[in-house]
Amino acid sequence: xxxxxxxTETPDVLPPVVAGLRRSxxxxxxxxxxxxxxxxxxxxxxxxxPAATRAVKSPLLGxxxxxxxxxxxxxxxxxxxxxxxxxxxxxxxxxxxxPCRQEHPELVRFSESHQAAGDxxxxxxxxxxxxxxxxxxxxxxxxxxxxxTDPKGRIALDYGVAGVPESFLVSPDGLVVAKLLGGxxxxxxxxxxxxxxxxx
Amino acid sequence: xxxxxxxxxxxxxxxxxxxxxxRGPSGPVTEDQRARRITSIVRCxxxxxxxxxQSDAPSAEAIRDEVRRRVGAGETDAQIKAYxxxxxxxxxxxxxxxxxxxxxxxALPVVGGAAAVGGLVxxxxxxxxxxxxxxxxxxxxxxxxALGR
Numbered sequence: 001x002x003x004x005x006x007x008t009e010t011p012d013v014l015p016p017v018v019a020g021l022r023r024s025x026x027x028x029x030x031x032x033x034x035x036x037x038x039x040x041x042x043x044x045x046x047x048x049x050p051a052a053t054r055a056v057k058s059p060l061l062g063x064x065x066x067x068x069x070x071x072x073x074x075x076x077x078x079x080x081x082x083x084x085x086x087x088x089x090x091x092x093x094x095x096x097x098x099p100c101r102q103e104h105p106e107l108v109r110f111s112e113s114h115q116a117a118g119d120x121x122x123x124x125x126x127x128x129x130x131x132x133x134x135x136x137x138x139x140x141x142x143x144x145x146x147x148x149t150d151p152k153g154r155i156a157l158d159y160g161v162a163g164v165p166e167s168f169l170v171s172p173d174g175l176v177v178a179k180l181l182g183g184x185x186x187x188x189x190x191x192x193x194x195x196x197x198x199x200x
Numbered sequence: 201x202x203x204x205x206x207x208x209x210x211x212x213x214x215x216x217x218x219x220x221x222x223r224g225p226s227g228p229v230t231e232d233q234r235a236r237r238i239t240s241i242v243r244c245x246x247x248x249x250x251x252x253x254q255s256d257a258p259s260a261e262a263i264r265d266e267v268r269r270r271v272g273a274g275e276t277d278a279q280i281k282a283y284x285x286x287x288x289x290x291x292x293x294x295x296x297x298x299x300x301x302x303x304x305x306x307a308l309p310v311v312g313g314a315a316a317v318g319g320l321v322x323x324x325x326x327x328x329x330x331x332x333x334x335x336x337x338x339x340x341x342x343x344x345x346a347l348g349r
Binding site for chain 1: 245246258259261262263265266285286287288289292
């Protein structure tokens with residue numbers, strides 16, 4: 001007679017059904033361990049705030065800003081020259097670009113906060129996107145500044161744009177003061193503007 | 201033919217081959233060929249490791265259009281490259297710079313080639329100066345027997 005209290009030994013060879021169950025449970029845990037961090041990363045990238053504004057070198061710094069003129073997404077003419085006397089953030093934008101969508105509220109905030117003073121504004125340039133998509137986006141998300149179309153990418157080429165979003169701060173006398181790579185923050189733009197105006 | 205003449209002929213062939221090879225295709229170059237030549241040494245700004253000539257990215261297309269337009273307007277290759285560098289910096293060119301650290305990339309093959317030729321000359325001289333191997337009497341007898349001497 002066997003003692004029921006004695007510890008049962010695990011057989012060396014598991015029945016195929018048990019081994020299969022163990023394997024599938026292990027695979028499930030691995031799948032969960034991979035899928036959860038990936039999903040969290042995707043969520044963070046899709047909904048996160050734009051990273052800190054990154055000023056980079058450009059051969060255009062200190063030089064006259066290339067001409068940016070043409071027709072806006074609404075079909076009206078607009079140009080950078082027409083904004084002379086104001087600080088202008090020339091922003092290259094596309095609706096398919098996630099960081100562009102993330103920085104948009106920041107540009108809205110910046111634009112609105114300077115509207116009353118009239119010292120600074122934004123001039124958008126559509127980068128490899130269609131006017132209708134941009135119009136629909138702005139109807140939903142706001143943004144009252146002019147948004148130039150750039151069908152052949154000539155304006156982007158003149159500014160040496162390698163991807164979106166990219167922004168350039170242009171002084172009231174038309175010189176390029178800064179090139180900003182990636183998404184911008186309104187507070188960083190304000191700080192940059194303050195320094196460019198001669199503040200410390 | 202003396203050995204010296206052989207080496208001189210070999211050197212001449214090498215120099216002529218290098219001269220012909222570095223001249224590239226002769227004859228008149230069309231605007232399209234010029235544009236293609238320029239865009240093949242311009243880096244696509246939005247892609248990795250591709251020239252503007254190889255890429256279908258919108259930014260590469262814009263550069264191709266602009267290069268074609270400037271070639272048509274009669275600008276030289278140097279002027280077109282200078283325009284692109286003035287927008288994107290030197291990084292836009294796939295060829296390394298001919299100044300500063302970039303010069304090392306151009307100089308290294310020349311220095312390497314010169315070192316290889318120098319090494320070869322030294323090795324060949326040493327080999328020629330080495331005294332002939334001495335043969336033992338037993339070996340010499342074996343050779344003589346085999347040759348029926």
